[in-house]
Amino acid sequence: MLRLSKIYCNNETVSPDIYFHTGLNVVFAEADKKDKSTDSHSLGKTTLLRLIKFLLLKQIDKNHFLKSSAFKDFIFYLEIEYENNKYITIRRPTKGKIFIHQHLIPETLTELSNDDWKHRNLSLDSAVELLDDYLKINQPPKDFTYRSGLRYCFKEQDEYGEIFKINSSPEGDGNWKPYLASLLGFAPHLLQEKYKVHSKKETLKNALKEIGNIEEESINKLELDIAVREKELDKIKGQIDNFNFEMSDRKISKKLTEEVTTNINNLNKAIYNIDQQIVAIEMSLKTIFEFDIDKVRQLFEQVQIYFPEHLNTGYKDLVKLNEEMSSGRKERLRKTKKQLQEKHKKVTSDLEAQNTLQQELIKTLLQQDAVDKFKAQQRLYVEEEINIATLKEQAKQLDLRNRLSEDINDAELEERRLGGEIVQLARSNHNQKLKKAQILFLDIAQDVLAETAYLYCDVNSSNNFEFYAKIKDEEKSLQEGHSYKKILSIIFNVVLLCIHADDNFYRFCYFDGLFETLDDRIKIKLTNKLRQLSKEYDLQLILSVLDSDLPLGEYDNSKVYFPEDEIIRKLHDQGQDGRLFKMDSY
Numbered sequence: 001m002l003r004l005s006k007i008y009c010n011n012e013t014v015s016p017d018i019y020f021h022t023g024l025n026v027v028f029a030e031a032d033k034k035d036k037s038t039d040s041h042s043l044g045k046t047t048l049l050r051l052i053k054f055l056l057l058k059q060i061d062k063n064h065f066l067k068s069s070a071f072k073d074f075i076f077y078l079e080i081e082y083e084n085n086k087y088i089t090i091r092r093p094t095k096g097k098i099f100i101h102q103h104l105i106p107e108t109l110t111e112l113s114n115d116d117w118k119h120r121n122l123s124l125d126s127a128v129e130l131l132d133d134y135l136k137i138n139q140p141p142k143d144f145t146y147r148s149g150l151r152y153c154f155k156e157q158d159e160y161g162e163i164f165k166i167n168s169s170p171e172g173d174g175n176w177k178p179y180l181a182s183l184l185g186f187a188p189h190l191l192q193e194k195y196k197v198h199s200k201k202e203t204l205k206n207a208l209k210e211i212g213n214i215e216e217e218s219i220n221k222l223e224l225d226i227a228v229r230e231k232e233l234d235k236i237k238g239q240i241d242n243f244n245f246e247m248s249d250r251k252i253s254k255k256l257t258e259e260v261t262t263n264i265n266n267l268n269k270a271i272y273n274i275d276q277q278i279v280a281i282e283m284s285l286k287t288i289f290e291f292d293i294d295k296v297r298q299l300f301e302q303v304q305i306y307f308p309e310h311l312n313t314g315y316k317d318l319v320k321l322n323e324e325m326s327s328g329r330k331e332r333l334r335k336t337k338k339q340l341q342e343k344h345k346k347v348t349s350d351l352e353a354q355n356t357l358q359q360e361l362i363k364t365l366l367q368q369d370a371v372d373k374f375k376a377q378q379r380l381y382v383e384e385e386i387n388i389a390t391l392k393e394q395a396k397q398l399d400l401r402n403r404l405s406e407d408i409n410d411a412e413l414e415e416r417r418l419g420g421e422i423v424q425l426a427r428s429n430h431n432q433k434l435k436k437a438q439i440l441f442l443d444i445a446q447d448v449l450a451e452t453a454y455l456y457c458d459v460n461s462s463n464n465f466e467f468y469a470k471i472k473d474e475e476k477s478l479q480e481g482h483s484y485k486k487i488l489s490i491i492f493n494v495v496l497l498c499i500h501a502d503d504n505f506y507r508f509c510y511f512d513g514l515f516e517t518l519d520d521r522i523k524i525k526l527t528n529k530l531r532q533l534s535k536e537y538d539l540q541l542i543l544s545v546l547d548s549d550l551p552l553g554e555y556d557n558s559k560v561y562f563p564e565d566e567i568i569r570k571l572h573d574q575g576q577d578g579r580l581f582k583m584d585s586y
Contacts, residue, residue: 001081001082001083001135001137001503001504001505001506001507002080002081002082002135002137002146002505002506002507002508003020003080003081003082003507003508003540004020004052004078004079004080004081004507004508004540004542005019005020005079005080005087005106006018006019006020006078006079006106007051007052007055007076007077007078007079008076008077008079008108008110009074009075009076009077010073010074010075010076010110011073011074013582014581014582014583015074015076015580015581015582016582017108018568018569019568020508020540020542020568021540021568022534022535022538022539022540023531023534023535023539023540023541023566024527024530024531024534024541024543024562024566025540025541025542025543025566025568026542026543026544026562026566026567026568027045027048027542027543027544027545027567027568027569027571028545028547028562028567028569028570028571029043029044029045029544029545029546029547029570029571029572030546030547030570030571030572030573030578031043031546031547031548031572031573032573032574043571043572043573043578043579043580044571044579044580044581045512045513045544045545045546045571045580046156046157046512046513046544047065047580047581048544048569048580049154049156049510049512049542049544050064050065051066052078052154052510053150053154054066054076054092055076055078055090055092056078056090056147056150057090057092057098057124057127057128057131057147058147058150059124065586066094067094068586070583070584070586071094071586072094072095073094074093074094075091075092075093075094075110076092076093077089077090077091077092077108077109077110078090078092079106079107082134082135085104085105086102086104087102087103087104087105087106087107088100088101088102088103088131088134089101089103089107089109090127090131091109091117097120097121097122097123098121098122098123098124098126098127099114099117099119099120099121100117100118100119100122100127100130100131101116101117101118101119102118102134128145128147131146132145132146132147135504136504137149137505137506138182138183138503138504138505143192144179144182148179149179149496149505149506150506151165151166151176152183152493152496152506152509153493153506153508153509153510154509154510154512155489155490155493155509155510155512156512156513157512157513157516159489160485160486160489160490161485161489162489163467163469163485163488163489164176164180164467164469164492172195173195173464174191174192174195174196174198174199177191177195177464177465177467178191178192178195180467181457181465183433183496183500184431184433184434184437184457184467185431185432185434185437186425186431186434186457186465187425190418190421190422190425191422191464191465193418194415194418194419194422194463194464195464197411197414197415197418198411198415200411201408201411201412201415204404204407204408204411205408207404208401208404208405208408226388226392226395229384229387229388230388232384233384233385233388236380236384260354260357260361261358263350263354264351264354264355264358267347267350267351267354268351270347271344271347271348271351274340274343274347275344277336277340278337278340278341278344281333281336281337281340282337284333285330285333285334416463418463419459419462419463419464420463422459422463422464422465423459423463426457426458426459426465433499434457436499437455437495437496438454438455438456440495440499441453441454441455441469441491441492441495442454442455444491444494444495444529444533445471445487445488445491447525447529448487448522448525448526448529449471449484449487449522449525451471451472451473451484452471452472452473453469453470453471453472453488453491454468454469454470454472455467455468455469455492455495456468469488469489469491469492471484471488483517483518483519483522486517486518487518487522487526490511490514490526493509493511494530494533494539494541497509497537497539498533498536498537498539501537501538501539507538507539507540508539508540508541508542509539509540509541509542510542510544511541511542511543511544513544513545513546513549514526514543514544514545515545515546515549515550515551516546516549520551520552521551521554523549523550523551523560524551524554524560527551527562530543542568545562547559
């Protein structure tokens, strides 16, 4: 079991001892409403709750109040009772290793030397494991420790909105629902197994997505292709080993006859055509338009025919016109010739390259350079190896995808099977723990709220457990809103403690800001019921309450205070003495 005994510190002046007892343990805070400079939320009623969590070995982050430099030298101690008249003290400094000591009577161990502590210099994980072995809370459910149920031992002010799962918890359902089911009398292994199968299924689906899209092709076809290529690769390897180039010679001969020779013939034809065009242009450029007027005059005189003077002028104009026309034509011919010469140069260069390639291929065929042929064979071998490796990887991915799909199908079948068993488990009428919890939940709700309230379990569309706590008159519950839900949350935590009062379970629960938002009549009824249950079931119910939230009496309209023997710490805003830690704000 786990019952709180006391908290103390190596600096008692700043942090006085706090003792816990069976029954109501009230942290009572008074704040002066007239002094606007003070804040009731800074007095320490919530801080005490967080200190207890720290001493029960919670991992804290850099924003925790104990990370403040004001606490750098502080060592805190929590004494707990884990069996009747058997105690454990946890010594945890704000920085450093943890010490744990087992003893038979309540003791203050601030003066105990390090060497005298039974368990020394423990890491946080080691300390948790050791404490779990001492406490044996709610065993033997698998995979749960004493820290699993501490969520139902603390309610901070903003955590009443969720009855079954704490708001601040980021964990998935698989981490808390099986545990809660075990507290309510269900064997948790079915739920645990189903969540594990579901998680496995989702992991497989993600792995399938990671493979990505590969070409849809049968594994048999890929394996056949690989076999053919491997056989070809063996032939190439044998040729390399025997220095036999018959296969490559066939490929080279094919390239020589079908590609290179054809290219050379085409290029030769192109050069011939270009040469013919250039010759024609050159002949055209050499042609000159000649006309001698004097020879024409002499011809007329020989035949004794008169040569008119105006005919002389007309022939001169004709000569001039032809000369002008010839000038533009020659310019165009020269330009075309230049373009043909450039083309001739390019085609000639291509022809030389093809001739060179032809010579190299012929040289290879004639084995004039066997080393080059050997290297060519090696390159062919490497390329074929790469191709085969690529195909094998594709086959591997395809095979993996097929296996993942099969595993996903198997997981889905297993998940459905387990879901069917969980449905039967939820409908079982043999769960005595749940029945006891339901009856107690109903009784407390009737006494406090004068309403019928139900606590029950069912399965959702995924065949996973869902937990419900509802008022019978749901419409009225919705109208009341947060207050009703807060009461049901408090009742549920207390019910868990009560139904496990005879088990190795927790004996305490801390309700922070218990009275906030509640109706005065409900405050009084709730306090009386908690007081009764704590005595009946030997519980420690720790309540933090503000003076301004105290209920008013039904008849005299005066505040209803807690008896002094229930108050374990008084806080106020009239100076350092009123704070949980008697020091300046940190």
